[in-house]
Amino acid sequence: MEARAAWLNELGGVQIGDTTYDIQIVAFDDQKDPKRAIAGMERMAQEGVHYVVGPNVDDGAAAVRPVAEQQGIMYFPYSFPKELFSPPASNAILGMVANYQSGPAIYAYLKENKGVQKVAFVAANESDPLSQRDSGVEAAKALGLEVVSDKVTYQVDTTDFSPVLLPVLQSRPDLLVLSGVSPANAPQLIRSARELGYEGLISTETGQDASVLAEGAGELANGFISVGGASTPELASDTMREFVDRYTKMFGEYNDESNTKVYALEYIIETLKANPAALTDVEEYKKTIDTFEAPNPFMVGDAKLRYVGRSSFGQKRQVSVPLVVTEYKDGAFETLFVAEVD
Amino acid sequence: MEQILANGLYLGAQYALIALGLTLIFSLMNVLNFAHGQMYVFSGFVCYTVVVQLGLPFIVGLVVAAVVLAVMGGLIEKFLFRPVIRRSKRDESTMLLAAGIAFFLDALILLLFGEKQRGIPKVVNGVFNWDFRLIMPYDRILICVLAIAIIVSFILFMQYSKAGRAMRALAQDRMAAQLMGVDVDRYSMIGFAMGAMLAGLVGALLVSITGVNLGMGGPTSIKAFLMIMIGGAGVISGAIIGGFILGMMESVGLSVLSSYGDVTYLLIFASLMIFLAIRPQGLMGKPWG
Incomplete structure (x- = not known):
């Protein structure tokens, strides 16, 4: 501004x-x-x-x-x-764009295009991420997706996410949603999930920082889906x-x-x-x-x-x-799809 | 279960290393260093600068971070804590000074390194996977081994070196050590520098795994205090035991209690209150100090 x-x-x-x-x-x-x-x-x-x-x-x-x-x-x-x-x-x-507007759009896209059926949610134990998790769970259920884990939370000052993610990944989700995840926690969560052998999709409804993802998770963050800014190269004037x-x-x-x-x-x-x-x-x-x-x-x-x-x-x-949904790849965000909200 | 134990061991090794520096400073000077977490964060950013911004190898970042923190610790002891301890008989003077240093370091970190999360590339690639029963990335195994090696080196140094013996004498009885010819000022400074260096080593080690950000200092200090409360303040073996106990409790709690929400630390704090009511000096501490 x-x-x-x-x-x-x-x-x-x-x-x-x-x-x-x-x-x-x-x-x-x-x-x-x-x-x-x-x-x-x-x-x-x-x-x-x-x-x-x-x-x-x-x-x-x-x-x-x-x-x-x-x-x-x-x-x-x-x-x-x-x-x-x-x-x-x-x-x-x-x-x-609110998470209860972007979430359903992302889940619907992934259900239709990537065959997602089972979803797990993990959130920080703070009011924003928890409320985003709850509305995400509601949206996923409304779309007919099976929510296999939605109780696991973590402290924002967690430094090792392996113990946090272990029970979540044991539920074998197709999509792991990091509800309301901060840019500081996202790379560590992604890295831990991938290192624990998780091969499914990972997404969030919050905006992220490509340089932070690159430094914190490197190529393990490839494929991470998040809400981007309100512009893409195709949209930008x-x-x-x-x-x-x-x-x-x-x-x-x-x-x-x-x-x-x-x-x-x-x-x-x-x-x-x-x-x-x-x-x-x-x-x-x-x-x-x-x-x-x-x-x-x-x-x-x-x-x-x-x-x-x-x-x-x-x-x-x-x-x-514009609701811009992006996919992280090799240090930058690529546009997955663009939608409008009313 | 194998995974839970391995996670606990890994967490315990890093926690023990964090607690060691804090307990060393407390045992030598009776100072509760509230800035310990901020020192850890500062060192993480120093390592990040050396490795990512200057493009030097991780080992250089580790050494530079340890040296910078040791110098910082030595200067803080000489120019801040020493005059305050000399002029004030009240314990809270050093506590307030330590809190002030923590706030100062937070502001300095924000000014020098910004508010963003930072991290460095993985030191070692690959993941050890034992039939999906035990999964541990090689870099975590390396950090765990390095942390244990540093702890062992530290114990050997304190046990067998002249400086280590002098510092143990200081910790046991400051006056008696002085009467026996131990240079109290010199070894207090060395002890503080070593405590800060240990914070520096663990901060630099972990930046390759957890990354680092401005907000990590306070929670790190709280965990370090938890560990020395469990093990016994000012006792080296207590810090190590406290670190491993906290790591194991965290790992077991997060896995076993996950379906009940975020109750692990609630239970850890509740257990600690009950434990301290029964044994206020911690596991290895002596009731008389």
């Missing part, structure tokens, strides 16, 4: 109504701590900020809800609890390519998932352009959501920025970004 904001400012700022504004990003690190997330949201309110991108975990996103609603803040969490986006809640907008260049120059190393995050800022700016009264009044923003549509600068063709989520949340409280 900082890379995109600096770029727009360099171009002379953003015109909203009759005024041209420079974009200022106010950063706050909540360290995944709900108490700090509340403090951060209160600080945003004190500074007159009405649009917040984050928090990134379920606990934090749920914790800031009262502050956001009382202080008139729209926020774009990267966490998935449906109650944050469903009525009566109205201030949160999901900034990416010149603007997206330039964003990647600028991001890389600014931060040294590009992470594929960053192109998901850049969307939130674009949606905020374009919605404010559509209704300048929303600059200081988020109720105006909410009124604009249902009918809002603008060209998507990050995709080729006539792709549009628009809010979705009616089928998942009963109202439009999700940004529309």
Whole structure:
């Protein structure tokens, strides 16, 4: 977001109504701590900020809800609890594709194309991975897949996953789902599974980091399926390519998932352009959501920025970004398939 | 069962090595080094830098990490712990200093190496597979053997070298050792450097298997404290026994109790509380210190 904001400012700022504004990003690190997330949201309110991108975990996103609603803040969490986006809640907008949207798409693809019948789930003993596991299990069962293991969990600070995975792999799944796995744990889990002789498929519904997988698991990570960023070489416009260049120059190393995050800022700016009264009044923003549509600068063709989520949340409280499912191969992600979410 | 025991042995060897450094520092200086886990992480990143970024062999990374940590430990003892111990009679002063060093190292690691998980290529490829009854990658076997070799070398060093004898004398009775001509400052610094070096060795060894990230320091320290609580604080044999017991409990718990969710560490903590209530000095510790 900082890379995109600096770029727009360099171009002379953003015109909203009759005024041209420079974009200022106010950063706050909540360290995944709900108490700090509340403090951060209160600080945003004190500074007159009405649009917040984050928090990134379920606990934090749920914790800031009262502050956001009382202080008139729209926020774009990267966490998935449906109650944050469903009525009566109205201030949160999901900034990416949720696991309960990507999971069924991945399982259906693997069932149809790879003959997957038996699925095992393993998750870290934390709220986000556990809730992602539960919704994954539900989605797999709904597709008619047999869930052969869904009770095994691990501590996030685990250093040796062989004992964790041993009972899971004894259930002989065709697909091992690493629910909500962090980029730090994914290489070790994959490596342990392969070293224990597991030859089936491994997937997750979270975004991963190719360089971390390459360093931590090497070629053992080949074939690992995960949700990629919101872009592929086929989808990326010149603007997206330039964003990647600028991001890389600014931060040294590009992470594929960053192109998901850049969307939130674009949606905020374009919605404010559509209704300048929303600059200081988020109720105006909410009124604009249902009918809002603008060209998507990050995709080729006539792709549009628009809010979705009616089928998942009963109202439009999700940004529309492509669901890109990738397969890791020799240090890079290759696109497996692309889908859309409503 | 063979697999569970092998996993326990592998975990135990690495845990014992982690606990050794911590218990050495405690026995010599009565300092609970809360920064032990951060030292382990720092060393992992040093090894990563040498092997991946500079493209040098793993053995070079291992040696560089051990030397860097030994120097770091020596400097920390000389310029931080020694003045504090001299000026303050209160035990909590060194504990607070150790906690401060842990926070400092966390910040330093973030600044120098970033927040990402890092790892180095496998040291040895291939997997030992005994009819699917016992599966163990060769690199884990190598690390396990190296860890045991380092533990044995450490015991021999402490038993038969002049410095080892001086440090054991210091651990038994600091005043008596001083009266017998042992240079307390010098051997305290050597002991702290060796403790940090052991953290460095295990951090560098494990970066080839588990990788390393910023968040690993705190949990590693907690496990190290668990081990010395089980074995007895300040007792070398206790640290080794504590490490192997914790490794075995973890391996058995994760396999046998997997269907009940993540209860292994809950049971380990509960067992430890009961155990400490009955035997607060640990398995090998003496009630009088």
